[in-house]
Amino acid sequence: MVSPLSPDTGELVSPQPGETADDWSGGQSVEKILTKFSLFKRDLDKPTISDDAVFKSLELNFDYQLGIHLGLSKSDVKAIKNDHNSDQNRVVSLFWRWQEVKGSDATYLSLMKALIECENKEAAEKLCQYYQDKHQKSSTNEFKRQFSHPALPPNTDHVKYNHSVSSPEKMSFTNEFQKQSSHPTLPPYIDQPKYNHSVTSEKVMLEENTSNDAWKIFDRYHDQLVNILRKDAIFCDSILKILTDKFLIGIAERDAVQQLSNLDIKIKAIVRCVSIFISKARQPTRAFVKFSAIIEEFGNFRAIYEEMKIKASAVGIIIKTPAKLAKAKEPPSLTSKGASADFSDADDAGHDESLLTPSMKKYSRYLKSCYKKERPDRKWSLGNVPSKIYINLAVVCKNEDYRNPFSNSTIHGTNDDIFGYKEPLSLEELCRIEYGDAILIEGAPGIGKSMLAFEMCSRWVKGEALKKYPLLLLLRLRDRVIQNCKSVKDLLGCFLKEQSWKDAAVQDIIDNGGEGLIVILEGFDELPEHLTKRGSLFFQFSNELPCATLVFTSRPSAKHYLKNEIEFERHVEVIGFKKENIDEYIEKFCNNNSEHIATLNQHLDESPKVRDCLYIPVNLVIVCDIFQKYIMSEEQVPFKGIVTSTKLYEAMIKMLLYRHIKSQTQELVRVDLHNLPHPIKEKFTTLCQIAYNGLRNRATKLLYYADDDFETLGMMQKEVQVYPGTGDVTAYSFLHLTIQEFLAAYHISQMQKAEIEVIFNKLKNVMKFKTMLCFLSGLTGLQSITPHFDHNLYKLNLFHYLYESGNESLVKMLFGNKDEFYKVRRLIPSPSPQDMFILGKCIALSSCQWGLSFTLRGMTFEHIQKFQTGLFSVECDLSCTIKDISFSLNPIGDEGMMELLKFPEHVIKNLVSLQLMSCHLHSHAATEFSKELKKFSSLKTLFFHNNLFKEGEQLCLIEAMIPLQYHYVTLSKLSPDECEVLLTKVSSITEVYLYQLGSSSIEKVIECLPNSLSLEVLHIEQSHCTPENLSLLPTTLPSSTLTKLELVNCAIDSSSVRTVIDAVLMSPHLEALNLRDNFIDDEGSAHLCSMLKQLFGLSEEPATDYDSSYSFKKLKFLDIGHNPFTGHGISSFIDELAHFKSDSINFILSLSLGWKDQLCEHVSFTKAEQHLKFECNEDN
Structure with a gap:
């Protein structure tokens, strides 16, 4: 039974004497308690989705039955219990899971009923008291509450949110606000996120929307987001960190934003960065969903999230949270300097025996016996390979600066994430994987991904790693039996034959949600293309087995398929051999023969292309074997001619051919693949045909099955598969996919030229065929091929x-x-x-x-x-x-x-x-x-802002511009002297964009306007403009040549805007004014409304008290978007515009999308619509 804690003693509270069962359960108890608090069922029949504080106010202990009465599955409740050591953490996770599963059906009323069914009357009464205190307010106060931090009950513990990879602890409760090394803890009074981002992955069930509806939805809530962030500087910094981690803001942008001292300007800059990211993203919908996943986890943003979700659904963007069990946990330390190669006590403690049924224990023993008989995939080795195997790994860190020696030393790495900061990672650290995690291991062809997968499996069998997992499935995705599976259930049982316990074992795994199971899906890039698409069986693990741990290995070419469907907790790159590994390998290969070692290194020094490719183990093996053959035959090593990958693999194929026929008397370098001796030529042609057929039509086939032996010329390996239902099947595969790609390319190169050109242009932009087409290009020289x-x-x-x-x-x-x-x-x-x-x-x-x-x-x-x-x-x-x-x-x-x-x-x-x-x-x-x-x-445009300069450090550069013809320049953090030289000495300049100016520099810029004789556009951003430093603007602007003035995100308020408008009304040249992203409220709005006719040249009345000798040129464009006007202020603009009589007036008033719905309902909207612009996409 779930019982509340006594507020006085902390002991469990039991039912009071005299209370009957009816008092603790059933509809009568619900009615009695509601009557006691003067509530109705309709009052409590509201979602709890935006109210996290209710869970803490009930002071519950965790109980299995409460989760069941709330409608959760047994596996969900069991997983929550196992994931957390703290009872309070379990309770919070239980309620969060309930909200996630039930959505809008997770109401106060259903919670109350569940508590009564668990005979917890006191908690049910606390719930009613909490609801009465919190929710029976006026609708006005409720609206305001959406934009403030919900208050938590006094003396309650708060969730500490931390994404640091330096702490292996689970989510814990604390009364202290502690700083974390890599992810700031949010302040205690801020609603905390439910789960780690990586396990609340959002999926977009829609093809990309070309009209960028995703950005339009975001822009509607732009200002509300700003209002929430303005309430707390620490919360603002935390959100900035999270957005950086999730790639919504780049590291360089983060550095620039963090330098901003004014909180209001910083907040505007953050939200604008997100807006630009969504707008300019290659897939805006996915970027929008990623942002939605972030804000959904904070109670502060919950109301906005729900509204955005509804808006998205209306335009066909469906945000769907997978059924994967969300867990509040933190990843183990990967980058800590003191990380040990040994496992922690938790990692070393084996699996939980309670997870295992008798049939699962049998399955575990069976798998280990099978794996003991297996050997590493022989595609790794080609002959005389030293016994020591190197596995060098790097973890790709998303939340750190990537200017470090290790990242720079791994330039051969293939990871193409934009933020490529890497930390070295040991195999032991890689094997510290939490239940339910998804890990991506990527690497170049031949770099050792298959060997790594086998090594993880081998260590599990030996009890050296992954001890807490009783079951490990190594699925080689190139295998036909694996590809032919129709369901997750089939995959789980693919290693079993007709064992009597097979069905029971598979069903037990499913019933447990996959807890205790780790699946290594090796070679995702080797699947046929149709099995890599959305809906593929291999993407269904996380839905059907939410607690299962998944490890994918892949070439970079297939990574985008994976990342579109799966949110990975960790991204690991196999970086191959480092210099010391290469040197050690060569020494062992040459048996420490110093003469041979020196000769080989000399040849490599003369062939940089060859040396550059040796970080890939397969390439190193090839080169060493080629060298060995030539040393033995005393021929000239042909490295000098190897300047491309095609030449390297051509030499390797020749070496394999002659190894097969055991001939060392012929000169390998003089042999042409086009003139092979009979019968080698026929066999080689057959192999090339097989290789081509396996890759054609994008249906990758890497295993070939045959009843009889056939000649492979040493380029394929033979294995016997014993999957159930097939008997013993003989399968052949090429030593490596890259060898197959070369042979397929060779087959194409023997076709008619017209056919070659058709194939080339058909596949040239398909990443999967890039390696094959590179070989084809090298083999044909692209003769008679015109790439389109x-x-x-x-x-x-x-x-x-x-x-x-x-x-x-x-x-x-x-x-x-x-x-x-x-x-x-x-x-x-x-x-x-x-x-x-x-x-x-x-x-x-x-x-x-x-x-x-x-x-x-x-x-x-x-x-x-x-x-x-x-x-x-x-x-x-x-x-x-x-x-x-x-x-x-x-x-x-x-x-x-x-x-x-x-x-x-x-x-x-x-x-x-x-x-x-x-x-x-x-x-x-x-x-x-x-x-x-x-x-x-010839340079006319220079973008140079947001670098790491201090005031005065760019003066030499600006002075160097004086004799040149610069037209468009962007700079930041200029001193007053630098501003003066730029505006008065660089005479050719027409457009200047200035960022992060101090007060004195702003004043100097305004002072210099009359002396900047060619300046047409002045843009100032992220610079605090006060009425004091703008005071000269009405004097200097009329004497300038400016046609456009942009004061964006300058913290301009209603007082400052009066000064700006007075100056504009006196300017004889100004045609456009941009006041976007400032803090002009209804007072400033009223002033702008009163001046619209003067600004747009529709009034004959004098606008100001300034010198009337200036001839004012009417404004054509005014942007006041993303200012905190209320509905009243916005309506005033519409009413004013509706009174404009002349249809010949040509002007545009640019407003935020967030105002559009309200304005469209305004009675005067249709009359003013022609002058309004809402959908001003940031990408324009």
Whole structure:
């Protein structure tokens, strides 16, 4: 029984003497208690969804039966009990799970009935008292409460919310507000989130909406979000941290926002960052849902979340929370300096025997006996491989700065998340996995993902890791039997034959929700394409087995399918061999023969392409085997000719062929695959046909079944599968998928040229076939193939194909028109340094014009260095023209600036636009840039704001602009002197965007307006503008040449806006005024309304008391969006606009979308509609 605690003694309270069973259960008890508190059923028949405090007010102890009476499943209640050690934590998680499962049916009334059914009358009465105190208020107070922090009962404990990876503790209750190392704890009086983000994953059940309805919904609630965040600075900082973790705000943007000292300006900046992210996202709907998942977890935002969810549903965006059991927990330490290689006591303590039924125990023993007989997938090894295996891992951290030595040392890593900060990770740490987690392990082809999966399985069998999991399923997804399974139930039993306990074991796993089960799905990228789509069986584990732990391994090419469907708690990258591993491997391979080691290293030094690829173990094995064959035959090692992956794998295939026929007398380098001896040629052709058939039509087939043995030429491995219902089946697979891709490419290369071109252009943008088409490009040289592509390039596949082909003439032909303009932008996946080298080389061979945008692509100085190397890699003079480059929002640092300044002179002198916003640049970068600025003779646009400069550190750069023809400049944190030089000395400048100005600098900017003779646009943002520092504006603005004035997010209030309007009314040139994202309330709104006719030139009355000699030019555009006007203030604008008589007046008043619904219902709306603009998407 669930009983309340006595407020005096803390002991359990039992039913009082004389009370009958009817007093504790049934409808009569409900009516009696309601009558006692003067309540009706309709009063309590309301959702508790936005009221977390009710749970704490009841002071309950955890009890299994309460969860059952609330309608939860047995597995849910059992999982909650197992997940938490604290009784209070269990109670809170129980109620949160109830709210999640029941949604709007989780009412106060149903809670009250459940308490009475559990014979807890006192708690039921407390619930009524709580409801009466909290909810029987006026509707006006209830509306206000939605925008404030709900008060918690006195003397209650509060949930401590922490995402730190440095603490293995579960969610706990505390009365103290403690700072966390990586995720700030929210203050005690703020409603806390229910669960960790990663287990409240939201799914979008809709194709992408091209009209960006998702952003429009967000914009409607923009101002309400600001109002909530303004109430507490600590809460604001915590939300900023969470948004950064969830990739709604980049690290560079976070740094810029955190520097803002004014809380109101900081809040506006945060919300605007989210707005821009959703607007500009490749998939805005998914970005919106990700944001919704964040705010849904905070009681402060719950009312807004529910409204947004309804709005989204109305336009077909369905936000659906999966049935996966949410757990309040924190991940184990991964990055702590003191992390031990040994498991903690909790990790080392084996599984809970209560989870196991007799049939599950049998299944566990059976699996271990099966795995003991297995060997590592032989595709890893090709022969004489040292016994020691290296498994180097990195965990991708989403919440840290990624300017660290380890991240920079793993440049070969394939992870394409924008925020690529990595921490080293041991295998022991990887194996510390919580129940219900989902882990993604990614890595390049041949880097050791399959070996890692086998090693995890082996350690489980030996009892060295994953001890708390009684069951482990290793599913190799390339296997036909696995792919043919029709249900999760089939997958759970795929290892069993006709055991009498098979059905019972599978059913027990399902009944337990998968608790205690870990499933390793190895090789997701090797599935046929139809099995990687939404609705695939392999995505159903988390729904049908919410407590099961999932580990996926995949190439990066298939990662986007996974991330679209699954929210991963941890993202791990297999980074392959480091230099010391390579050296050690070579020493062991050469049996410490110093002469052989020196000779091999000499050849590698002469072939950088070969050495660069050795971080992939399979490639290292290939190179060592090739070297060994040539040493033994005393032939010249052919590394000098290997400059592409195609050449490397061609040499490897030749080596395999000659290993098979055991011939070491022929010179391998002189053998042509096109002229193989009979019968090798026929067998090789057959293998290539098999490889091609396995990859064609996107239906990947990696295992081949045969009754009889057939010749594989040493390129395939044979295994016997014993899956149930099939008997003993002989299966063949290629030593590695990359070998199959090469052979498939070779098969295509033997087709007719027209057929090759059709296949190439059909598959060229499919990431799954990128490796195969790279090989095809290398084998054919792309002769007689004309790749089809458009002028906007979002992937680098084309450049890889061209580079592999070695066909420089084709590159020159494709990009030879000097009048053509190509844009490379928003690259997915994010480019590696080697990608940048290839791109640079291809551009250097071209004659056309380029626009390159690498904004927010996780670039470092090494990327720029490699790009520069590529530009210098051609012998002929450059004839290409790079018009604009953007490295904004990348941590290139001062080193990156130094590399950029080393670009070829031809590139620098033709550059028109350079964007270096938020690039972590310091004063040294500004100084060096200023010395070279004259070389940028064509530069007209420079984005340079939100870097790490202090006031005065950019003066040298601004002075260097004076003799040049700059038109458009963005800068931040300028001193008054810097502002004066910029506005009065750089005579060509027409547009200036200034950020984070101090009070004195704002005054200096306004003072200099009359002396800036060519300035047309002035934009000031994130700078606190007061009536005092704006006081000169009515004097200087009329004497300026400005046509547009933008004071965005400058904390302008109703007092300051009067000064601005007075100045505008005196300006003879101004046509546009932007006051967006400020704090102009109804008082300021009333003043603006009274001035609309004057502003838009519809009144003949003098506007101000200032000098009437100025000829005022009517305003054409006024933006007052995202200011805190109330409904009354907004209605005043509509009424005023409705009285405008002339249809010939051409002006626009831009308002927030949040006002649109109210204005559309206003009687005067139709008359004013032609002058209103609402849907001003941030992307425009």
